[in-house]
Amino acid sequence: MNAERHVTAKSWRYGLAAMAMSAGLVVAPVHGVAWADTGDPASTSHDATSSDSPSTSGGPAAPSTPGTERADEAEDTSGQPRTAALQPKTDPKRAGAGPRLDRGQPLTTRRVERSVRTARAAADSAVAIAGAGAVAIADPTPQPVSPEPTADAAAEIAAPALAGALASAAVQVTTPVPPKPLSPIAQVLELPGRIVNAVLQFLDLTSAVGPRSPFNIAPINDLLFAAFREIERLVGLHRTPAVQPVLPTMTYTGPTDRPTPTVAQFLNASTAAYGWGTTPGGMVPLTVNGFQLQSTNVFSGMSGKAWVTPQGQIIIAYQGTTGGTNLLINPLITLAQIAADMQVILTGTTPLAFYDALRFARRVQEEAALQGYAADDVFVTGHSLGGWQAQFVAQRTGLAGIGFESPGLNTKVAGNGADTNFVNIAQYGSPAAFMATDLPGLQPFFPSYVPGGGAKPHYGPIVVIGDRAAMNPMVNASAMWGKSLIGSLIFAVDFLGNFFQYHLMGVQAYHLDVDPDPGVVPWLGTGQGTVHTGYGELTIQQLLQAASEDGILIRP
Structure with missing residues (x-):
């Protein structure tokens, strides 16, 4: 009788263990997948000098992943597919307009398939363990006494661990959490900046989508640059140089169906980075605890913000030199930003701002994963210094995006990212992007031009816009650099004149067929020459195809 009770009690314990494992598969919490830190020492430095918003520390830290490659290596550590589809250019002509926007859903098919496979594997394991428990319950044979743990005790010990392991292996298919609005405090903090921008737009000092200003500064702008171009003509800088290198164009034959933000969205996000309290048209902040996810380091010069597009994608936008109207509240950052510019141009090193930008991108990736965004729904952008930082981050992480008017990098990888997104x-005429060795124009002021590379190349394919003749004064002036004091002075003056004439975002908006929004696009500049109709509505891959067909896609 005692033996029967012992068998019955042990059978009940086995049954409870099996049910506990089954219940664990159902009710155990499923954790979001966070991005792991790649272990770059620079990415964790400067904590004492970095001023992040409260939202940057709201989420849990990402676990480290064994085998994760270092961020300073040349390989893509993001897990994003590369588009190895660029070949030497064969047909530079394009028959018609570029392809139009073809949007997709943020939740990709491969995420669903991966989650289904994981769920099936977990279910199969549960069935197998449940079957094993049933066999143990049906076995009435009494077990001999042993100093080792009995089978029923082992089952009681192992059941919770097995249930937890199987539950954690199940991956829940999620869609991004709708962005939450800014808290009332955050909205009040942005109000002064919005008032400043409204006043500047009313005075026509900035221009954007919306009501037109009663003032019109454009004639003054046009008169100033017309006089400047006349001086260039009198000095003889307008002449076509005797030698004009042939740029190594490329042909894009890859897909065009990857959903990404449009050229206009990238440009507007880059523009908003210059404004205090400005928002890119149609976008909302990526928020944590009621504040926008952003980071600023006054001492390194890095400042970046994260935005969410109406299509559910995240754009990390880095601020360019001077910070625009941000100077009203943070004027000291300009000194650090100019120092970062000079460090890249005049030395072979990489400034701390670039590593701060990399660290911020990783924080955004972690938070994006926690909020249900796919890894390939995060992008980077920026203008000038901001585009420089976006390049560096893309080189280190594999993130896709668009950089506007940024020079070449001191860090190089095999192929210079020619097959990336x-x-x-x-912009022809602007000296910024031509401060590189894969575009001709500023030699001998800059290191020697090397088609498709050199000492300071860009990372990623290059789309050149505007009129190539606009580069003639800069090419001729750079040849005078160092020859005499007067020659160097002429180059410096011409450099600055062309910088303000062609470098600012309003000129890029003109050539890319974009109506800029928000209102921090300077009126200063000259928009003339080719307008690439429809480019503003193209995704990244569609831009590559359109530029390839137009013969303006250049190999870095």
């Missing part, structure tokens, strides 16, 4: 847009 990070694109540089360069």
Whole structure:
């Protein structure tokens, strides 16, 4: 009788263990997948000098992943597929307009398939363990006494661990959490900046989508640059140089169906980075605890913000030199930003601002994963210094995006990212993007031009816009650099004149067929020449195809 009770009690314990494992599969919490830190020492430095918003520390830290590659290596550590589809250019002509926007859903098919496979594997394991428990319950044979743990005790000990392991293996298919609005405090903090921007737009000092200003500064702008171009003509800088290198164009034959933000969205996010309290048209902040996810380091010069597009994708936008109207509240950052510019141009090193930008991108990736965004729904952008930082981040993480008017990098990788989905847009006439060795124009002021590379190349394919003749004064002036004091002075003056004439975002908006929004696009500049109709509505891959067909896609 005692033996029967012992068998019955042990059978009940086995049954309870099996039910506990089954229940654990159902009710155990499923954790979001966070991005792991790649272990770059620079990415964890400067904590004492970095001023992040409260939202940057709201989420849990990401676990480290064994085998994760270092961020300073040349390989893509993001897990994003590369588009190895660029070949030497064969047909530079394009028959018609570029392809139009073809949007997709943020939740990709491969995420669903991966989650289904994981769920099936977990279910199969549960069935197998449940079957084993049933066999143990049906076995009435009494077990001999042993100093080792009995089978029923082992089952009681192992059941919770097995249930937890199987539950954690199940991956829940999620869609991004709708962005939450800014808290009332955050909205009040942005109000002064919005008032400043409204006043500047009313005075026509900035221009954007919306009501037109009763003032019109454009004639003054046009008169100033017309006089400047006349001086260039009198000095003889307008002449076509005797030698004009042939740029190594490329042909894009890859897909065009990857959903990404449009050229206009990238440009507007880059523009908003210059404004205090400005928002890119149609976008909302990526928020944590009621505040926008952003980071600023006054001492390194890095400042970045994260935005969410109406299509559910995240754009990390880095601020360019001077910070625009941000100078009203943070004027000291300009000194650090100019120092970062000079460090990249005049030395072979990489400034701390670039590593701060990398660290911020990783924080955004972690938070995006926690809020249900796919890894390939995060992008980077920026203008000038901001585009420089976006290039560096793309080189280190594999993130896609667009950089506007940024020079070449001191860090190089095999192929210079020619087969990636990070694109540089360069403006003829602006000296910024031509401060590189893969675009001709500023030699001998800059290191020697090397088609498709050199000492300071861009990362990612280059789309050149505007009129190539606009580069003639800069090419001729750079040849005078160092020859005499007067020659160097002429180059410096011409450099600054062309910088303000062609470098600012309003000129890129003109050539890319974009109506800029928000209102921090300077009126200063000259928009003339080719307008690439429809480019503003193109995704990254569609831009690559359109530029390839137009013969303006250049190999870095």
